[in-house]
Amino acid sequence: MNDTGTLDEAYGRLHTTGPEFDGWLSNHGPMAVESMVRHGYGREVHRWLDTYVGRLDELPRGSSPIEAGEWREALGDPRRLGDWLAYFDRELREQPWRAVLGTWWPRLLPGIAAGATHGVIRTGHAIHALLGQEDETRLAELGQALGYWAARWQAIAGFDAPSGTAGPERAFAGVPRVPDQSAGINHRLEQLGELAEWRSSLAALKPAADPEQARAYLTELADAATLRYATHAHGNAVMLVHTATAPTAVLRALPALPAEMWVAGMNAAWAAGAAVTAAYAPDQPVPRQDLPAVPGAAEEVFELAVRHGDEHVIKLADTALDVHRRTGDPDALAAVVRATGLIKPLR
Numbered sequence: 001m002n003d004t005g006t007l008d009e010a011y012g013r014l015h016t017t018g019p020e021f022d023g024w025l026s027n028h029g030p031m032a033v034e035s036m037v038r039h040g041y042g043r044e045v046h047r048w049l050d051t052y053v054g055r056l057d058e059l060p061r062g063s064s065p066i067e068a069g070e071w072r073e074a075l076g077d078p079r080r081l082g083d084w085l086a087y088f089d090r091e092l093r094e095q096p097w098r099a100v101l102g103t104w105w106p107r108l109l110p111g112i113a114a115g116a117t118h119g120v121i122r123t124g125h126a127i128h129a130l131l132g133q134e135d136e137t138r139l140a141e142l143g144q145a146l147g148y149w150a151a152r153w154q155a156i157a158g159f160d161a162p163s164g165t166a167g168p169e170r171a172f173a174g175v176p177r178v179p180d181q182s183a184g185i186n187h188r189l190e191q192l193g194e195l196a197e198w199r200s201s202l203a204a205l206k207p208a209a210d211p212e213q214a215r216a217y218l219t220e221l222a223d224a225a226t227l228r229y230a231t232h233a234h235g236n237a238v239m240l241v242h243t244a245t246a247p248t249a250v251l252r253a254l255p256a257l258p259a260e261m262w263v264a265g266m267n268a269a270w271a272a273g274a275a276v277t278a279a280y281a282p283d284q285p286v287p288r289q290d291l292p293a294v295p296g297a298a299e300e301v302f303e304l305a306v307r308h309g310d311e312h313v314i315k316l317a318d319t320a321l322d323v324h325r326r327t328g329d330p331d332a333l334a335a336v337v338r339a340t341g342l343i344k345p346l347r
Helices: 002-014 029-038 042-055 068-074 076-096 095-110 118-132 134-151 166-175 185-190 197-203 211-235 239-255 258-278 299-308 311-327 328-341
Strands: none
Touching: 002 029, 002 042, 002 134, 029 042, 029 118, 029 134, 029 311, 068 076, 076 095, 076 134, 076 299, 095 118, 095 134, 095 239, 095 258, 118 134, 118 239, 166 258, 185 258, 197 258, 211 239, 211 258, 211 311, 211 328, 239 258, 239 311, 299 311, 299 328, 311 328
């Protein structure tokens, strides 16, 4: 079977499961298998799923259909997850997927923190798959991604367009840490509005003047976050992955979006990366000389991630290989190797 068939089969298996499990943990299956197939590891997908799907919950059922005029009231209500999944399934059967995305991207983008940014990340992977090939199974995946994002929609305090002069590396370095890091991400994000330096750190990034500059800045954000992960992952090796994968997801969505939406996408991606940084960054980085050795060939890093098996490591490797191709910086590969040492392997 070719890899296209493998991806659609994998989506078919996963679409009987919900976007969340064990309360509100995100189902990473669709994101991981899309990465694996695209990097030539389709032969490993079903074996990986055999281990992964056992932890997942069933697909939630809707209770009250969402009508066109009431979407605002249902936005961000996780109790309506089943209703949102049914809504987008219907929308994508009745309209072209780019039209649905063009309507909903600006509505969902201010809530980019949804599901610890997994709403936008899953959407980015789904769009990437659809840009390669359009079929019913991939449309269904986009519908589940958008439905999950809508149900978990969550705004970031102080979310506004940047207006400073800092590049991404310096802007990330200026993000303050939330004072109480004793609980989960929702508790940590709730502290941002009361953090004195938060708004000024969000504003510090240089603004994008036009769509092409927005795309360039998004690329720089993904690069800076991935390289930073190599030295800062010990703050929280799982959660800090999303500082890199969220802007990558937005970057990959751009070809399917009108150019006038690109600047807002860059702004939201920066806010998301900064928020996760504030929530989980450590006090101090590890010295660069203490970073792990990396394989001689970049492709070995993705193989290492697949052998490790954790879904976050696979997604980080997917982003890190893009970053390494752009920058040639070995720290992009070191980030993945470091993740394999800090995150528990899939068993």
